Amino acid sequence: MRTERTSQMAHGVARALVIILVFALVGTPARSTVEVTSELAGQESGSAILRIALRDTIAPVDSTYFNVIAQTLDKKYKKWWAVVDLDSSGGNIQAALEIGAILRERGLAALVDRGASCMSACVYVLAGAPTRIVNQRAIIGIHRPYDPNDTADTAAQQRQKQDDLGKRIVAFLQTMSVPTRLYEDSVFIAPDRMKILTPTEIATYGLDANDPSVDEANEVREAKSLGISRLELGRRKADARRRCGMDRLNDDTPFAELRKAALCEEKYVKGK
Numbered sequence: 001m002r003t004e005r006t007s008q009m010a011h012g013v014a015r016a017l018v019i020i021l022v023f024a025l026v027g028t029p030a031r032s033t034v035e036v037t038s039e040l041a042g043q044e045s046g047s048a049i050l051r052i053a054l055r056d057t058i059a060p061v062d063s064t065y066f067n068v069i070a071q072t073l074d075k076k077y078k079k080w081w082a083v084v085d086l087d088s089s090g091g092n093i094q095a096a097l098e099i100g101a102i103l104r105e106r107g108l109a110a111l112v113d114r115g116a117s118c119m120s121a122c123v124y125v126l127a128g129a130p131t132r133i134v135n136q137r138a139i140i141g142i143h144r145p146y147d148p149n150d151t152a153d154t155a156a157q158q159r160q161k162q163d164d165l166g167k168r169i170v171a172f173l174q175t176m177s178v179p180t181r182l183y184e185d186s187v188f189i190a191p192d193r194m195k196i197l198t199p200t201e202i203a204t205y206g207l208d209a210n211d212p213s214v215d216e217a218n219e220v221r222e223a224k225s226l227g228i229s230r231l232e233l234g235r236r237k238a239d240a241r242r243r244c245g246m247d248r249l250n251d252d253t254p255f256a257e258l259r260k261a262a263l264c265e266e267k268y269v270k271g272k
Contacts, residue, residue, distance in 0.1 A: 034052070034053070034054050034062050034065050034066050034069065035052070035053055035069075036050055036051070036052050036053075036069065036073075036082075037051050037052065037053045037085070046077055046078035046079070047077055047078055047079040047080060048073075048077050048079075048080045048081075049080070049081050049082070049083075050073070050080060050081070050082040050083075051082065051083050051085060052069065052082045052083070052084045052085065052108075053084075053085045053087070054066070054084055054085065054086055054087075054088060054099070054122075054125065055085070055086075055087045055088055056087075056088060056089070057088065057089060057090070057091040058088055058090065058091030058092050058095050058096050058099070058121055058122065058125070059091060059092060059095065060092045060094070060095050061095075062091075062092075062095050062099065063094075063095040063096075063098035063099050063102070066099050066102055067102060070102065070106060081107070081108065081109075082108045082109070083108070083109045083110075083111050083133075084103060084108055084109065084110050084111065084125075084129065085111055085113060085116070086110055086111065086112050086116065086118045086122055086125060086126055087112070087113075087116035087117060087118070088117070088118060088119065088121075088122040088125075089117065089119045089120065089122070090119045090120025090121040090122050090123075091120070091121050091122075092121060093121045093124065093145045093165070093169075095121075096121035096122060096123075096124040096125050097124050097128075097168065097169070097172050099125045099128070100124050100125045100126075100127055100128020100129070100172065100176070101128055101172070102128075103125065103128045103129040103130075104128045104129065104130055104175075104176060107130055107214075108129060108130075108131075109129055109130075109131035109132075109133060110125065110126045110128075110129030110131070110132050110133070111133045111134075111135075112126065112133070112134045112135060112138040112139075112140065113135050113138060114135040114136075114137040114138060114252075115137060115138070116135070116138050116139075117138065117139040117140070117141065118134075118138070118139070118140050118141075119139070119140070119141040119142075119194060120141065120142065120143055120145070120194070121145065123140060123141075123142055123182070123207070124169070124172065126140075126207055127172075127173060127176050127178045127182065127206075127207065128172070128176055130210060130211045130214040131210050131211075131214075132206075132207055132208055132209060132210065133208070134202055134207060134208040136199070139196060140196070140197045140202055140207060141194040141195060141196045141197065142182070142185070142186040142189060142194070142195050142197065143186055143189040143190065143191055143193055143194050143195060144186055144187050144188070144189055144190060144191055145165060145169070145186070145191075146191040147161075162187070166183065166187070169183045170183060170184075176211060177206070177211045177212060177213050177214075178205065178206050178207070179204070179205055179206060181204075181205065182205045182207075219233060219234075222269075226269070226270065226271075233269070236268060236269045236271065237265070237269055239268055240264065240265040240267075240268035240269055241265070243264070243268055244261050244264035244265050244268065245261065245264075246261055246265065249261060
């Protein structure tokens with residue numbers, strides 16, 4: 001699973017190389033919950049790859065702020081793409097769902113890096129990304145969503161609220177090709193507790209894998225652009241993985257080596 005996911009990471013870099021300038025991303029300390037922490041513009045092409053941080057508690061305004069950042073980048077660059085660094089204990093569930101939807105709409109990747117955590121509502125931001133990368137040393141945690149300002153004090157009221165919220169979350173997860181068990185299992189974990197997911201559970205919920213529907217659509221488009229069949233594209237990529245040493249890549253592989261592998265893969269996939 002880890003080798004396949006790291007290969008997907010390198011392939012994602014390869015796709016980005018075709019579209020925009022690739023550079024080594026260097027993070028800087030966050031000053032607010034949502035911010036662009038690093039960027040490199042291609043002065044000639046007007047394009048960029050960015051690193052956007054979403055850290056600390058997710059506030060209700062953060063989805064609006066995230067959208068404002070995206071619209072600002074639309075004006076600044078002809079083309080841009082971003083990896084969204086997640087390191088959050090959770091927060092407002094509605095804002096998390098909205099940010100996850102923005103990531104999906106814009107095709108942005110989500111990363112929970114080494115030493116970072118994505119807990120509670122943050123997990124739904126991660127679920128929204130079409131490309132999801134979770135470092136082996138990252139922490140993912142779930143519990144039942146709740147309203148910290150809740151005043152409903154009867155079981156009937158709570159049941160209605162949970163049903164309404166559950167329908168929204170389940171619909172969101174289905175759209176993102178994430179098993180609805182992620183939410184269903186969390187319902188039985190009290191808000192004052194946190195279940196830390198094992199690597200197996202993370203994989204079972206699909207939180208460390210790309211959306212298969214998006215992946216397949218990308219593969220078909222790539223095959224068409226090369227004038228070959230989907231089958232031939234798969235054969236070339238399998239050959240590229242062997243020739244380019246993709247199986248040796250892991251979460252700790254330096255970005256420069258990932259970039260080298262991605263360029264190598266691109267060469268063989270294009271039949272050069």
